[in-house]
Amino acid sequence: MAEFVEADNAEAIFTRIEHKSSKIESLLKQYKPVEALKTALEGSPPVTKDERCKSANWIVVHRAIMAIKDIDSLFSALDLEYYDVLMKYLYRGLSTGDRPTCDQCLKIHEKLTERAGLGCILRCLADKVNTV
Amino acid sequence: MANSLRLYLTCIRNTLEAALCLQNFPCQEVERHNKPEVELKTSPELLLNPVLICRNEAEKCLIETSINSLRISLKVKQADELENILTKKFLRFLSMRAEAFQVLRRKPVQGYDISFLITNYHCEDMQKQKLIEFIVQFMEDIDKEISELKLSVNTRGRLVATEFLKQFI
Numbered sequence: 001m002a003e004f005v006e007a008d009n010a011e012a013i014f015t016r017i018e019h020k021s022s023k024i025e026s027l028l029k030q031y032k033p034v035e036a037l038k039t040a041l042e043g044s045p046p047v048t049k050d051e052r053c054k055s056a057n058w059i060v061v062h063r064a065i066m067a068i069k070d071i072d073s074l075f076s077a078l079d080l081e082y083y084d085v086l087m088k089y090l091y092r093g094l095s096t097g098d099r100p101t102c103d104q105c106l107k108i109h110e111k112l113t114e115r116a117g118l119g120c121i122l123r124c125l126a127d128k129v130n131t132v
Numbered sequence: 133m134a135n136s137l138r139l140y141l142t143c144i145r146n147t148l149e150a151a152l153c154l155q156n157f158p159c160q161e162v163e164r165h166n167k168p169e170v171e172l173k174t175s176p177e178l179l180l181n182p183v184l185i186c187r188n189e190a191e192k193c194l195i196e197t198s199i200n201s202l203r204i205s206l207k208v209k210q211a212d213e214l215e216n217i218l219t220k221k222f223l224r225f226l227s228m229r230a231e232a233f234q235v236l237r238r239k240p241v242q243g244y245d246i247s248f249l250i251t252n253y254h255c256e257d258m259q260k261q262k263l264i265e266f267i268v269q270f271m272e273d274i275d276k277e278i279s280e281l282k283l284s285v286n287t288r289g290r291l292v293a294t295e296f297l298k299q300f301i
Contacts, residue, residue, distance in 0.1 A: 121150035
């Protein structure tokens, strides 16, 4: 029964991610990277054990993160509830090893830690249920 | 370049500050035993998510935490074959004297150059801030040391070759 629900969920999640992706592309064309990131982080992380959903979501968030140029304006616009999720995605970005991604993630990580504190990092380490 | 190093070290420092919250936890399986859980990985409820922080393709840092211990594994930048050999030899030299460092692990984790193991006993004896300072300082100094070693090897090689070839002039 759980299997069936998962499969159904995966399809729904993939469609949601595709919608998000197209919305984000249009926002990026309008030079609104902060809104794009907010849209990307909404509904994240997807409530599923399926790795493909998580990867698909990560690709979308990655696109939004790389488009950010001004980090200070990002934090004035982003709500507190998104800090934890953003931190998880930053760590995922740091684990990729790809130079531009890591540079960008390191920059945002420093500012995010100043803003959100060490608790944000610890919640990211401790949360084994909602992994990204 | 220097900025990316600074950001990398800041990220590692912040992550360590958050992750270094260790407490004593006797072994659940065997009575009267006290083992660093991060090494054994027998009970998943005692382990936190491992975190991999990469600066670029060559340098990375893996931080694994558990309830009573924390393991940091570093991969140092190695640009060419000579640096490869120097790094291996130098870090092997340090690892063999791990007793003196207390927090050093005798063998690095697979895929990395050097590893540290910090347990709750270390946190009780030593200050947490100083431990973190030590690790970050170590990372800075390693790069300098390897560059210095490489420079001295090249200088000496050049001198030796010049002297040797003088006899043929």
